[in-house]
Amino acid sequence: THWHSFEIHVVGLNIDRHNSVLQAFLSTQQQKRDERAAKIADKLAKCGFEGTLERAKRYARDGQITRAHFARVLVDCYSVSNMESAFKxxxxxxxxAAVKAEWASISEAVEAIHAAGGQAVLAHPLHYDMTTKWLRRLLTDFKQANGDAVEVVFPTANPSKQQLLCELVAEYGFLASAGSDFHLPGRWTELGRCGLKSDTLTPVWHDWGIIPASIPKG
Known part of the structure; x- marks a missing residue:
């Protein structure tokens, strides 16, 4: 989603993937992604990398083309040393080859998730490198958009800032989630690496009935 000058990630949990409102929302997002991918490919061609869009499509298969697919193409086909270098x-x-993304608003994303029967989670808010004032503003707007939960545990989170985030999540009355932010194998984002431990926060899965509702203490 787009929020002021930030690209804010909103996760939808327990959604009905076939919901018509959600599908219409995702179709619009897909079109914007496709348009962005074509622009990225054009810029990469000017950098001397021809044919990246077709190769990125093959990596994405039936999924959405992302910058990570282009990064893989640069590494596998054009001798860029690694994924990190491709982005840097x-x-x-x-x-x-950067192209600004055009995303929906936070409230539009939350509305689509709720229409599909899901819960809307604000993902890794500390990744956005904002001041505490702006973080409070983000949480306030997410609350006004009827967001359900905030991800408080994720890779590379600074312990002191993570503690502040947990306090703010409790203050605003959000549920809490944890995630490894796994996209592909790597030293920072191993699948299942992060767990949620808190004496005060209620996990987003507390009433799902398929996962223990209690959080390990400590």
Whole structure:
């Protein structure tokens, strides 16, 4: 989603993937992603990397084309050393092949998730490198949009800032979630690496009936 100058990730849990409102929302997002992918490919061609869009499509298969697919193409086909270098040199914000994404608003995303019977979770808010004032503003707007939960545990989170986030989540009355932010094998985002431990927060899965509702203490 787009919020002020930030790209904010909102996770939908327990959704009905076939819901018509959600499908219409995702179709719009898909079109915007496709348009962005074509622009990225054009910029990469100007950097000397021809044919990246077709290769990225093959990596994505039936899924959405993301910058990670382009990064894999650069590593596998054009001798860029690794995924991190692909982003640092070409695909990251402000780099030669960067293209600003056009996303929905937070409230639109939450509305689509709720229409599909799901719960809306604000993902890794500390990743956005904002001040405490802006973090409070984000949580306030997410609350006004009827967001359900906030991810308080995730890789690379600074312990002191994570403690602050937990306090704010309790203050705003959100449920809590944890995630490894896994996209592909790597030293920072191993699948299942992060667990939620809290004496004060209620987990987003507390009433699902398929996962123990209690949180390990400590």
């Amino acid at each position: 040199k070409y695909l990251g914000k402000g780099k030669r």
